[in-house]
Amino acid sequence: MTTHRVGRRRRRTAVVVTVAGALVAGAAGWAVVFGPLRPGADGPVVADPEAVRTARAFLASWAAGDLAAAGRLTDSPVTAERTLRNFTAGLEIAKPVLTPGAARADGESGATVPYTAKMPVAGLGTWSYGSKVGVSRTEAGWRVRWEWGLVHPELSEKQKFQLVEEESAELAAVDRDGRAISAADHPSLAAVLGLGGGRPRGEVRVVDRVTGEVRSTAVRFGPAAGAGGGPLRTTIDARAQRAAERALARHTEGRQAGLVALRIDSGEVVAVANGPAGGFNRAFQGTYAPGSTWKVLTSAALLEKGAVTPSTVVDCPKYLTVGKQFHNVETSEIRGATFREDFIHSCNTAFVALRGKLGDGEVTAFAKEYFGIGGREWRTGVGSVDAEVPVPGDETEKAAALFGQGRLRTNPLTMASVTATAVSGTFRQPLLVKGTEQERIETRKLPERVVGQLRALMRDTVTDGSAKVLAGLRGEVGAKTGTAEVTEDGNNNGWLVAYDGEIAVACVVEGAANGSGSAGPVIRDLLAELGR
Template identity: 90%
Template sequence: MTTHRVRRRRRWPAVAVTGALVAGAAGWAVMYGPFTKGGDAPAVADPEAVRTAQTFLRSWAAGDLAGAARLTDSPAKAELTLRNFTAGLEIAKPVLTAGAARAEGESGATVPYTAKMPVAGLGTWSYGSELGVSRTDAGWRVRWELPLIHPQLTDKQKFKLVEEESAELAAVDRDGKAISASAHPSLAAVLGLGGGKPRGEVQVVDRITGEVRSTAVRFGPAAGEGGGPLRTTIDARAQRAAEKALARHTEGRNAGLVALRIDSGEVVAVANGPAGGFNRAFQGTYAPGSTWKVLTSAALLEKGAVTPSTVVDCPKYLTVGKQFHNVETSEIKGATFREDFIHSCNTAFVALRGKLGNGEVTAFAKEFFGIGGPEWKTGVGSVDAKVPVPQDETEKAAALFGQGRLRTNPLTMASVTATAVSGTFRQPLLVRGTRQERIETKELPERVVGQLRSLMRDTVTDGSAKVLAGLGGEVGAKTGTAEVTEDGNNNGWLVAHDGEIAIACVVEGAESGSGSAGPVIRDMLAELAGPGPG
């Protein structure tokens, strides 16, 4: 095999890909773009409504199911369902965290929340849901409905836990060389290297027939096929560079990174922080922040709604149901769309909301980027992105720069980057032989691809991703910095490409995308550009 000596001439051979089930549950966080310092809610909800929702969640988490049920508009049904929900799932001491409330006029509110359900001996099942709160004669009450507990819980289906012990598993990289947890710590959880470890999944089953409808979450190492090693698309050198850079710059914070080949979608590196922990790179569910502007810009450019030279003012403030503003109330008077993109001006994107229909970004993501159609099959457990149709103008405005109810992860955003700079969606793959449903997509016009590549390159040379400016070649990138809470630290995103690979990295509890994820990707690309082994 060819030794990889310089980034622009890496020659990774093409291989097919196959499947295995792997661990974990999805981390969930609401994130915002680099120029925002505000909440995610369309309007301020009544404080009593918020307190009711928070008290309900606290009571549920503490095991006071009767107390939680009394805060609903259907106490008897609520208590019965809360008790039955975890029956047989071996869940104890869930952690339920309320997000930013959205007002529904003066008599209602919607409160999103994250749930982390520890499944005994397997891991944590994490997901996001939301509950509605309404004003009644008896005060504020949670509107009782089954999806409140979990979006997949209905009157026709429930959850079932299946457990077993894994067999011994070995794995090889794309060159057929053995890869181990000791050399690549992140791959222990991603691939499930080793054996004799608990494995299982929470299945969604029909309440009457018991037929398995889908899998909510998978835990534990993969099952080897035919007794042979798991054959992956991992490039050992890229994997080492990713894990080394992540460990150096994240300082113990949760983080995830995926690098994949632009020409095939094959994953060459997947790393997490902590290395042996939850696979947030594939199974995390985050709002993407301003890295999502790569996709929304593609939609605007493809439609002809803007060109890079179109003047789209970047004001300090813009109100659409709530006030959007930029970091430290920054502004760029008379800005072009190019300047808005490379400096990540949120208010400019908010101003462009009328150029796209309510469901247009959702449809565009499916049509050109393969998001929202058939489930992606990577060969290991992964969580697909969610691009819901906005519920109102405020959410539509926020979604244009990666806020609202969008949910992605580094796997998704690496693929979005690869599609944007090549024009072609290629389903990400990690393990040879995976059976994948064909995902039909359209090619982005060459004009749009050229514009996106130029915008991302300019973001490195003149914009918010100058952290990568010292690298050789034509590296392009897009930053994203997002709030988790008003008073807490941000989560930082950065997506980048060097013409051969696309990379996405998220670092939780960070100050900015350029300051946290930027050094990780810079060091990884710099190491790959240097002389290879031997």
Template identity: 55%
Template sequence: MTDAAPLTGPGSRPGGPGSRPDGPSRRPARKAPRVVVAAGLTLALAAGIAYAAELGPFDPGPPIPDPEATRQARAFLSDWEAGRMSRAAALTSRPEQAERVLKSFTAGLDISEPTLTPGAVTAGEDGTVTVAFTAKMPVTELGTWTYASAVPLREQDDGTWKVEWALSLVHPKLSGTEKFRLEREDAAGPKINDRDGDALSSRTHPSLAPLLPQIAGGSGAGPRGAVRLVDRVTGEVKATEASFGKKSDRPADRPVATTLDATWQSAAEKAIAAEADGKDAALVALRIDDGEILAVANSPSSGFNRAVSGTYAPGSTWKLVTTSALLLKDAVAPGDVVDCPKYLTVGKRFQNVETSEHRGATFRKDFTTSCNTAFISLRDKVGDQELGDVAGKYFGVGQKWSVGIPSYDGSVPTPRDQTEKAASMIGQGRVQANPLIMASVTATAVSGAFHQPTLTGGAKDTTATTPLPREVVTQLRELMRATVTDGTASVLADLPGEVGAKTGTAEVSEDAPNNGWFVAYRGNVAVACVVEKGVTGGASAGPVVRSLLGAVPDDPS
């Protein structure tokens, strides 16, 4: 570093900083560049050190995870979630052990339909990738166990990625020395009886599986249990990972009474099992004069209670409400001619099932054949909010119901445009209901009075409705009866007595088959059934209702 060496030469003074006695002093300005150069060199060295240490602006950041690893983790979680244990295990480094553990974990803890949600993805210095996930594990009849874990992945020699199998992947505390055990306290839950005092259980009536815990919970208690972490050898409890249920002040020998009828419940479950062709379906039967629920059936029998909490477009069964709105203001009479063309365009093209048409048809014919285009052509006869007003005022739809278990009580929003109004006339658009609601609508239509549906009896009724005029009820009953004798509900024609019905077909999307609907009344009972992807109501839901009514000829007292 020559610029920093001391000056030497003629006339220089050994101790002087570059000045001579016989001349002007040498300027010290040359020292400044020496400092600058030295400082620059210091910065360069510091930068080099920073770069080597991956600090500051030269830090390249954490390793970037390979997208293929993330896709593999998501595929593993998706297969596990769907119960495809063999496929999930095949994505791991130890397929046989993985399949055995995944199956035993879900079966041993009575877990059904888990939800596994992937989260943050990180890459390690050793080339591994980890995908965090949240597990929501529904424990049958108890509740949902939620926890966090992660899927580790490692790249293979051939460039593919595999899930690095470990017990801790399933749950962070699962190991070779500790496992989980489900403990139930079924005795803590109250007994649940039908209207005649006969015991009900999910073993005798599988379709009640999603209802009974709710009924018990509403009584102040329900099934209790816990997931324990235990020693694999000794069985000693190490920790409690999840607890379910609560204690009740109700005496253990005091059962919960319901309005259900064991005979009707059994017949309803058998009808769905025999006639729904394995499709998802739901049915509700209730008494017309007081709203007491006799049967609630769901297929599949476990999981979501679609009969009471489902949200469906009710399709043409909603024409009971639309017809009521038209009759209430004398906008149409059964004998009036209301043409039924194949198509009618209101922003979009509407059509009838199988593009049927009935030129010069009466309104009675339109109802019994479920003509969409005829009903849509009458849309200007009712105000934009009128369908919702009639549904709430006379049928209680959209009001808060106290059924005894959680329920969805319907929605009829004001249409946003004429296309949506046209759809609302035929139970499409944003109109939402379920079998409980449509069984109640049927009961109100044929009796004139809304009775809040109830499953446990004695529930506080906070609804406020107005009875339908007697002449409207008479016409509705006649139209429903004609639908059985001369229309789309002929599947019930061979049943004795006065039986009336209305069919419905509800569009789901352009790519999915329609849902099939069927509502009916006989004596003091109203029934509603939906079969998902049933295509038409008469062909799918109709046989279910026919099977039920044929198996239980007498109404319950």
């Protein structure tokens, strides 16, 4: 990795590192969050417990900054320790959170444990990504298989990471109508856009180890710069922004949260708010399992394929076992339910039962083909993290992914776009800063039949289902609730996505009991104020 700083900060000497890894800095503040062990359905259904413990011990040592201990748990201790230490120094990473996922057996003598990493980089923000730890049985016992991609999927013997940092200049900005917007009136935009200046920004680049050629950008942080020294021209609607920030502050009770509202007809972002307002931009850069809000997309795939119709009977039992036991909220059930009832009451087991209707990689391909997810990078004009829709590794993971769990990673920006695409039929790349050069993302239009069915299902979720918190709003308002597990015993994240005649909006509230009770009031107040 190489670190560059320009602007008003004192220029630092660049440090070039040949390998990358992840965590150093004292043990205080480091964290590993352990997820549930979810066995696969094919082959050996349960990974050897010792293999799983080895993988988790490696992640725990890495997270605690004990890189020597982490190295000793691998089959290449010296290289592993050096790589992790260099990665940390090169990217100035501190206080990361590592979250192991569902362990999967690799034959009788191996296991794979995927994990997600949240790496705070140099005071710029959090870099979130996913990778996996492979473990094999050796003569010395279970050992982590040391590979470049263990640290990050884009790290290899041919390419490394480079950190470039600078301080933003004084910045003025205007809304979609050319009126000045300020951090005083819109606190969330201070962090998102860098209003007022003096805020750090930068990016982590993937570069060729030999030539230094930039191959891609792994993540961007901080505000964009105004073109030609003039004010930053944004797509923000000042009225919507004020309403979003007030609603988020009123109902989240100090919990971390993010919200994005965008125009259905253009993808232009009219409001982006975070809780706390001046903190990490969760709305654009967070990485969350979307919970049952993802059923909007998986329902689109099922409906487009003709695998179901709203009137198809898909039973909703309390439990369904696919490698592990899946259940509904409060273990509810609807015997003889139609797909419409499954959707509006958010029945997880019904969606699990439909897993055989879609191929293993079909949702991944569908998300790219119709929703613009997983192909080219979205460019909004500020730093954002694209969604991840990986092909499931086994039947258990596939079942979980159908209702928004597993290794799916999204944020409010993604889910607002998913909602807009579902109810219009056309993907439009989100945009926050006017004049941003965007790569063309080729997608297909959803059939009108599917769009009509999705709009009706989401509308019925408001009138008769789990999103009745929005039932008193004027006009055609549709929605989908979601409750996403973070760990088996921990708090959930509450989600809600919704649309009205002009905008699609998505909100996530961390540490919530459910989506309707946490994100629901936020979106209700936002749409109510805009509808006056």
